[in-house]
Amino acid sequence: MPAFMRRTTQIATILGATVALLPASAHAQDMRHGGKLVLTNGISTIEGASGGGLTPWATIAGNSTKDGIGVQASATVAEVEDYDFRSASIAIGIFDRVEVSYARQMLDTNWVGGALGLGNDYKLDQDVFGLKVKLFGDMVYGPSALPAVAIGAQHKKNLDGAVVRAVGGRHAEGTDFYASATKLFLSHSVLASVTGRLTKANQNGLLGFGGDKSDAYDFHLEGTLAYQISRKFAVGGEYRSKPDKLGIAREDDWYDLFAAYALNRNLTATLAYADLGSVATVPEQRGVLFQLQAGF
Amino acid sequence: MFSIALLMALQTVPADAAPAPHAMPGEEPVAAYAPSNANAGARAFAGDGMAKAFGGQAGIRRIVDTFVNRNFADPVIGEIFANHDQVRLRRTIFEQFCFILNAGCDYSGRDMRNAHKDMGVQQADMNRIVENLQFAMAAEGVSFAAQNRFLSKLAPMRGQVVER
């Protein structure tokens, strides 16, 4: 097992043990496992939060409702023109209110690593610890004008501090803060989600936080628009605007088009075409993203 | 023979619980309430598009039958339905769906808060009933878009049905 998977497994075990202990709370009599409608926990973002693939939604991970505790885990592979990206994540959803997540990200720089003097196939790694709280509203039920609204934070720890400094990044750690509003407009079978994020992250943090151009927090908008074709199948697109703080490498906004299919109550497969723009000096990074997500 | 049955029926029904309006033979009496289409909990769709998408009253009746059968037989929520008046439920649910779908009915049942009071319905039960309805609508060949349009009328009633 590669180190990155081993670390994820360790953290999964710790989170799992926490879940096992929690039901001893006051809610014990009414505790119920599972019961969410299929697909309404979203998939897992590359940062570990439940939502779309690139941007979080105001959803809480796992299949449990407000009467239970759920878990979701994912493995994501993205193969763009010159890079390979992997992420693995685990998230716990507590009473459909609080979500605690962890993701391990890895970017294989292939030949670009050599060109940048890091060595061919140099891999950048990052840990992302997430916390999200649903404040009010509901994605499916209640008035159609009232979306689910959540706020969250993602603390990111880049594990390649030397590279971060070499490219002009100011910090190897950073925290993003965001707020999301998500609604499934049943009358049109359309899901819309909007997220506003305060961030300093360069390429999600894989190139560190802050840069020679600026070390201030920027506000960025992200969103998902999807159409529900059936109970189990949805297609859509996502957009994520990004900071541009490194002098040596222009950074572009991200886009994707995706199709997500619930194989059953517990497994969702997502295939996407992603356009990441210019990444670490190399433009036109487009390719395919695949994710398998398990929810309980 | 008929008069004896009538006499027995009159004896078992307490005087203060007169049968609700529209009540059909075989229904148990319920506490008095004022019937009104407003009790259906949603305004009807305009036009006849939705009624057609659901196969008119005949289609709606088949959907309601499948839906009610499934709810009573359901391993998760069947327990909540057990001992409730299935004859009345079949009629009132049909009226409610038919009214909302603008298929030419009036709703004579209770409002959603009253009908589900103290039932202990949890969110997972609500989702389960939605899945049973989705099954019933799909079995009648209702398109997924039309299914969701109908659900958009029911989804806002969640707060009247689910407790806490």
Ligand code: HEM
């Ligand atoms: C938006 C969702 C729902 C709608 C539109 C709805 C609709 C109705 C209607 C029209 C009635 C008949 C009222 C009357 O007798 O006057 C009824 C009764 C009933 N409903 Fe629901 N219902 C919903 C959700 C649920 C859920 C989630 C459950 C439980 C899992 C449930 C269980 C029952 C039961 C057991 C009765 C019979 C009550 C009695 O016999 O007194 N309903 N519902």
